[in-house]
Amino acid sequence: MTTDAPGPLSRAENKLERALETAQEQVRRLICDHPAQIPIFTAAGRWHFDEDAWAPPWTGGFLAGMVWIFAERTNDPWWTLQAQKYSELLEPRKLDEGTHDIGFLFTPSWGRWHRLHPSDHTRDVIIQAGRTMARRFNGAGKYLPTWVDPGSTFIDVMMNVDIVFQAAELSGDAALADIARQHAMTTRRFLVRGDGSTAHEGWFDPDSGEFLRTATHQGFRSDSCWARGQAWAIYGFGSVYARTRDERFLDTARRCADFYIEQTGRRRIPANDWNDPAPEFPYEASAASIAAAAMLQLSSLAGPQGSRYREYAAGILERLCTPEFLGSWEQGYEGILKHAIYHRNNNLGVDESVMWGDHYFVEAVHRMTQGLGKAAGG
Template sequence: MLPLRPPHGYTVPSDFTQLAERVWSVAHQKLGALIERHPDRFPLYTTDGAWSVDGEAWTNWCEGFLGGQLWLLADRAEPAHRASFRAAAEHYSALIEERKTDDTVHDLGFLFWSTWRRWFEATGDPSKNDVLITAGRTTASRFREVGGYMPSFRQPDSLFIDIMMNIHMALYAAQQTGDTALAHAAITHCLTTRRYLMRGDGSASHEAMFDLETGAFLAQTTQQGYSDTGSWARGQAWALYGFGTVYRFTGDRRFLSTARAAADFYIERTGDRFVPPNDWEEPSPTRPFESSAAAAAAGGMWQLAGLVDDPTGATFYADYAIGILRRLAGPEFLATAEEQWEGILKHGSYHEGKNLGVDESVMWGDYWFLDSVDLVQRYAESTAGS
């Protein structure tokens, strides 16, 4: 796997440290309150700013994001509190271990890469890596040779762009075990996704439908975008981040070019607003922002900045990633430690069509926001004084 390289020679703005400190202070307060108020629960979204612990869920995919945030705070909280956040991170990770063999969903990367991967990296304990490998094998077990894809949780003829953020679990398992069948399934899935979900302008469709008997592609559709021909912003973020991650595992430049095209589309359509609506094709959307898409896009842009060959492109994507984080860390999006709003990042959406968690905090938005801030901050710290 290619390392997560920072953009060569890039200088993070000097005031980013202050931005990060403000973010971690809010995260400390909000997450500490959440696990105290709702122990062993995994809410997906807020309702009027309060975590909806029994809110309706479309599928079972979010339990890794709370543990992932706790792992980040185990490094970023005030030193006196790091041990307690570390214990909580381990506890919430352990609570989801049984999901490693759950073959009913396509989302095991969301669960385990944010939690057990961090646990393994922190300890080097082979038993933690075994959990990751099992989850990767489970991911690959959903592969359909007819059609060449891993279906979404929804039904076997459905392929989601979301799976690009989970497919690396199978690639990781292949890397760790030398199982070439796992790698074949994962790469074939990515090529199928590239062909049938990515469009010529770099935009991503949410869903593709296939004939179950022949594997023939039938149509692009959507479950969460404005229309079947629309451009769902969070799916766009999944594409630019996911194809970049797959390039890191495979070195196949087709995936790098796809990630870059997806990033360019996001930037072209969003510009200096940095935070997109739920779907760019929706005319005059009543809700102008989907902050969780921006949070994931920031991490994908930062990753891409370290993967492209040209320094100008690297600087371009790194600058845009930091631009997104600046916007999200501003008063319009970042809750304050003092206010009653229980999430970290406002103006996110879960599912607009089902009216679930709309214009609220969503757990994955909070996670990717913190993760992206941490990535940039680690690079800034590594180059300080150089």
């Protein structure tokens, strides 16, 4: 006797497709209700549009990136038009020397635009953005500094070196690729610990290049492991390996992913910092969405061992697709992914939606439904 009832895989796929439909509806409402505005996080479930009290504006690439994903999936001209509009809003930032987040701005937006519809213009924008990012390079310490201080670098910066690599490939300028590689090597040496955990911030003497200490802004303390920073490391080192094929970066990405898995286990969704003995909130869902996207990328890079990361990412997404984490307009909630944290120590976007959490959730679900993770910006 045969049956038309879907098997477990089909049910899982249907759950992911429904989550993407919800995400599309949430983003469509954001665009229609707040045209040309780029939020950072929600407050009581509603998008918050005030100026970022912590960092120079850095979230526009995530909104544009989601819209490009919807344009790719649907072939709907409306989504393509919106993706172009929101990417064009960011174009002046290709010359912005006041932030280390150039990659966050341009890789999801113009990077996807160039992959889907390459042109001289998209190429030139990416090259200029990468050159702007590379100009931050401190040759003495061999690192890309943050906006905080010339002696500071974050684990987050690993997510911003891919735009430099892409600019190098598009322009043929090998010096750009060398800057990106040197920063990754410095981060690997000083911000990744022997157990695969990561420090949030490294401080250097900007004149001599001497490494001084680690610190944190958003984690529990300087020697702890902030969950979102760990997810940035998995993704960032995987992207560098995809560009360079240097096995040291694949090893680092795997060790960082293994630490995430060992610390989080069946919960799948970590708190803000694994070393906090009494976290006020049990979840930092944006760390989980980034980790899911990162592990799907890693699964496509790690050979036979990649199945472990794909299976764990699938478990993360299965949990994030439940009503506990997935927001909807019917619930009076404007974001996509609930229970994320922007900056606990500054009380910004705590137990809310955040734009990058939504973006990497959409990216991970998109990758999973396609059957595999593309490297670097897919």
